[in-house]
Amino acid sequence: MNIKCNSSPTVITRQISTSFFYRYRSRLAAFGFAAPLIVYLLLFYVSPLVQNVSMSLHRYTRRTFVTGDAPFTGLDVYREVVSSSEFWVTLGQTLVFVFASIAVQYALGLALAVFFNQNFRLSGFLRGIFLVPWLLPPMVSGTTWQWMMDADNGILNRFLGLFGVGPVWWLQADNSLWAVIIANIWLGIPFNLVILYSGLQNINGDLYEAASIDGCNGWQRFWRITFPLLRPVTLITLMLGFVYTLKTVDIIWLMTQGTGTSQTLATWAYALAFAKGSHMTIQYSEASVIGTILILVALVFAFVYLWAQKREEEA
Amino acid sequence: MNNVKIMKALASVSALALCSGLSACGSKSAQDDKTLTFLDGYSQYNEDTPWAKAIRECAPDGYTVERLLQDETLSPLTTSVREDNAPDISMIDVTVLPTVVDAGMVVDLEAAGVDTTGFYDSIIDSGKVDGVQYGISYGINTLGLYYKPDILEKAGVDPASITDWDSLNAAIGKVVDAGYKGITFSGIATEEGVFQYLPWFWGAGGDLSKPDSQAAQDARDLLAGWVSKGWAPKSSTTNNQSAAWDVFLSGDYGFSEMGSWQAKSASENGYKILSIPSKNGGEGAPVPAGGEFLVLPYHKTANDAKQKAAAEFVNCMTDTNLLAVAEAAGYLASKEDVRQQQFEDEPYMKEWEDPAEHAQGRTTKLGIKYESVSSGFAQKLQSALNGK
Numbered sequence: 001m002n003i004k005c006n007s008s009p010t011v012i013t014r015q016i017s018t019s020f021f022y023r024y025r026s027r028l029a030a031f032g033f034a035a036p037l038i039v040y041l042l043l044f045y046v047s048p049l050v051q052n053v054s055m056s057l058h059r060y061t062r063r064t065f066v067t068g069d070a071p072f073t074g075l076d077v078y079r080e081v082v083s084s085s086e087f088w089v090t091l092g093q094t095l096v097f098v099f100a101s102i103a104v105q106y107a108l109g110l111a112l113a114v115f116f117n118q119n120f121r122l123s124g125f126l127r128g129i130f131l132v133p134w135l136l137p138p139m140v141s142g143t144t145w146q147w148m149m150d151a152d153n154g155i156l157n158r159f160l161g162l163f164g165v166g167p168v169w170w171l172q173a174d175n176s177l178w179a180v181i182i183a184n185i186w187l188g189i190p191f192n193l194v195i196l197y198s199g200l201q202n203i204n205g206d207l208y209e210a211a212s213i214d215g216c217n218g219w220q221r222f223w224r225i226t227f228p229l230l231r232p233v234t235l236i237t238l239m240l241g242f243v244y245t246l247k248t249v250d251i252i253w254l255m256t257q258g259t260g261t262s263q264t265l266a267t268w269a270y271a272l273a274f275a276k277g278s279h280m281t282i283q284y285s286e287a288s289v290i291g292t293i294l295i296l297v298a299l300v301f302a303f304v305y306l307w308a309q310k311r312e313e314e315a
Numbered sequence: 316m317n318n319v320k321i322m323k324a325l326a327s328v329s330a331l332a333l334c335s336g337l338s339a340c341g342s343k344s345a346q347d348d349k350t351l352t353f354l355d356g357y358s359q360y361n362e363d364t365p366w367a368k369a370i371r372e373c374a375p376d377g378y379t380v381e382r383l384l385q386d387e388t389l390s391p392l393t394t395s396v397r398e399d400n401a402p403d404i405s406m407i408d409v410t411v412l413p414t415v416v417d418a419g420m421v422v423d424l425e426a427a428g429v430d431t432t433g434f435y436d437s438i439i440d441s442g443k444v445d446g447v448q449y450g451i452s453y454g455i456n457t458l459g460l461y462y463k464p465d466i467l468e469k470a471g472v473d474p475a476s477i478t479d480w481d482s483l484n485a486a487i488g489k490v491v492d493a494g495y496k497g498i499t500f501s502g503i504a505t506e507e508g509v510f511q512y513l514p515w516f517w518g519a520g521g522d523l524s525k526p527d528s529q530a531a532q533d534a535r536d537l538l539a540g541w542v543s544k545g546w547a548p549k550s551s552t553t554n555n556q557s558a559a560w561d562v563f564l565s566g567d568y569g570f571s572e573m574g575s576w577q578a579k580s581a582s583e584n585g586y587k588i589l590s591i592p593s594k595n596g597g598e599g600a601p602v603p604a605g606g607e608f609l610v611l612p613y614h615k616t617a618n619d620a621k622q623k624a625a626a627e628f629v630n631c632m633t634d635t636n637l638l639a640v641a642e643a644a645g646y647l648a649s650k651e652d653v654r655q656q657q658f659e660d661e662p663y664m665k666e667w668e669d670p671a672e673h674a675q676g677r678t679t680k681l682g683i684k685y686e687s688v689s690s691g692f693a694q695k696l697q698s699a700l701n702g703k
Contacts, residue, residue, distance in 0.1 A: 061418075062393060062414050062415075062417065062418040062420075063417055063418040063419065065393065065397060065418070066393060066396055066397045066418045066419060066420055067418075067419065068397070146553070150548075150549075150550050151548075151549035151550065152545075152548050152549055152550065153548075169549055171549075171550075171552065171553060172549070172552075172701050172702070173697070173698065173701035173703055174701075174703075255553075256553060257503065257504055257505070257553065259504050259552070259553070259697055259701075260697075260701060274390060275389070276505070277504055277505055277693075278504040278505065278690050278693035278694045278697065279690055280410075280506055280686040280687075280689045280690045280693075281414075281686040281687060281690065282393075282414075
């Protein structure tokens with residue numbers, strides 16, 4: 001009796017509380033598990049993005065940056081940047097930089113991946129060596145490329161001299177875009193090699209066997225089997241390569257400080273945002289505008305990728 | 316070298332931004348009332364160097380001075396003043412003083428208790444904006460023409476014959492004809508390259524308020540001519556000053572336009588110094604005064620006791636301990652009596668006496684407008700050196 005009397009009220013209250021939590025328990029738990037991720041995303045992804053867009057809509061100078069009362073200007077700064085001829089020239093250079101880099105990186109990366117996929121002796125070791133550009137700090141590789149491309153004493157010009165080719169002024173204003181593209185291609189090959197190589201590993205060897213029984217030569221095997229089956233991997237490689245290349249500052253800055261034709265949207269934004277290079281006046285708003293435009297361009301290509309991937313899955 | 320600086324600056328700026336965003340980096344707790352923080356741009360000097368020692372000696376009674384090392388101090392200073400997290404004392408490049416004052420990032424030194432008497436006029440003028448003393452310095456550096464006497468002798472060039480641009484060109488030509496290389500300078504498209512361009516601009520009669528003058532063109536033509544003739548390395552377009560000096564040291568170059576901060580290394584190598592000639596001869600070309608100034612950053616939450624201690628620290632750096640500070644930095648001391656003492660300690664600095672006395676401030680006349688003049692110079696010089 002005693003026990004019953006005492007326990008009944010607690011049972012009731014517990015029932016009430018459990019029914020409340022019971023109804024939302026799974027949802028709360030889900031939220032609890034997602035919370036760290038959401039906080040992380042808000043703190044490190046959303047807030048800088050919002051900050052960036054906000055800066056591009058206000059007119060920031062060093063003074064208003066410090067005092068925090070930059071006037072709201074709407075899309076004025078966008079209009080100024082987009083209407084300058086420098087923007088369009090730089091955009092053109094950026095596109096050349098990105099597409100030339102990616103195309104050659106991908107082609108060479110794929111050729112090397114196919115080559116190493118034959119698993120000959122030492123192939124693992126040689127593949128490892130090809131990763132070196134990826135492992136070196138950009139500081140080191142950028143400076144080394146600058147030395148190699150030195151017009152007077154660089155090793156590249158000495159090498160060309162062996163074939164009777166006159167010295168090239170690699171980092172001269174007109175040539176500098178191609179100079180940084182060459183360095184960037186070298187830098188990007190390992191990434192393409194690694195991803196495409198792992199894609200090749202997933203292709204069933206029986207297919208090649210069947211194809212050779214059917215009398216396909218190596219060239220046909222590549223175009224009829226390897227290339228089509230590699231398409232999903234190709235898509236992601238090109239997509240990631242695009243984003244990486246679009247935002248490249250380090251290697252370009254180390255080699256040329258973005259002078260001449262080697263100025264891309266990313267190096268331009270860096271120069272304006274930190275008053276570097278020949279931009280002694282800090283231009284936060286203009287830099288944010290270019291940053292926002294870069295994000296939009298990357299987003300467009302991300303959607304293209306998603307669309308292509310969806311089509312791939314449906315096919 | 317510059318590249319390391321860029322990457323470090325980037326890293327520190329992002330770290331600062333992160334810290335201020337989270338406001339949880341614990342810098343406040345470390346900043347107790349008896350520690351003065353000093354934003355120090357000489358990150359190459361570790362705690363065992365004379366520079367660090369001179370700073371320790373200048374800590375006011377009861378205080379310790381903590382060095383916050385940055386290669387580039389302007390960005391961290393801007394962010395920290397905004398977040399009310401500024402250091403108690405900061406070092407800044409002399410050319411950025413106008414923008415720092417314009418942004419309200421520093422306070423009036425005299426009002427804070429810094430003694431500004433006894434300095435060279437050029438130091439006082441460079442540290443003043445709109446008549447208020449915001450910055451003060453322990454010393455300046457400036458530019459001259461280093462040469463290797465043995466190479467000149469073998470090429471049959473008498474250094475005394477170099478008095479104007481024509482005789483300089485003739486001398487470089489002779490050196491090159493004798494199988495050596497000509498001259499190195501820094502033509503990088505930054506303020507550093509402009510710093511090296513100014514003696515030629517001023518030497519041709521240029522005036523910073525008329526940046527599009529014939530003098531600007533003449534100076535560009537001179538430097539671009541050296542590159543196109545192969546007298547100066549093509550890498551001059553991207554070399555900063557330390558890279559240009561490295562090229563001079565490692566190659567058979569006869570001449571180098573370089574700063575007084577290399578005086579010690581030059582004298583050890585047996586190199587000599589000439590004043591940079593003016594276009595048409597006569598007195599040497601006016602040279603720019605370079606270097607860093609000490610400022611007291613603005614704090615939204617004022618702490619008078621700490622500011623007084625910070626002012627005391629600045630007084631020590633620029634007066635009581637001036638000789639040690641200037642020698643540690645490799646600069647020409649900012650007060651006449653101390654500079655004379657310095658010449659006794661370091662005889663090789665004596666050659667810089669005359670250029671230093673005639674060194675001009677870059678922002679003295681133009682103030683914050685110098686920024687756009689410098690940017691324009693940098694871009695046009697870069698095009699000219701690239702043969703465009």
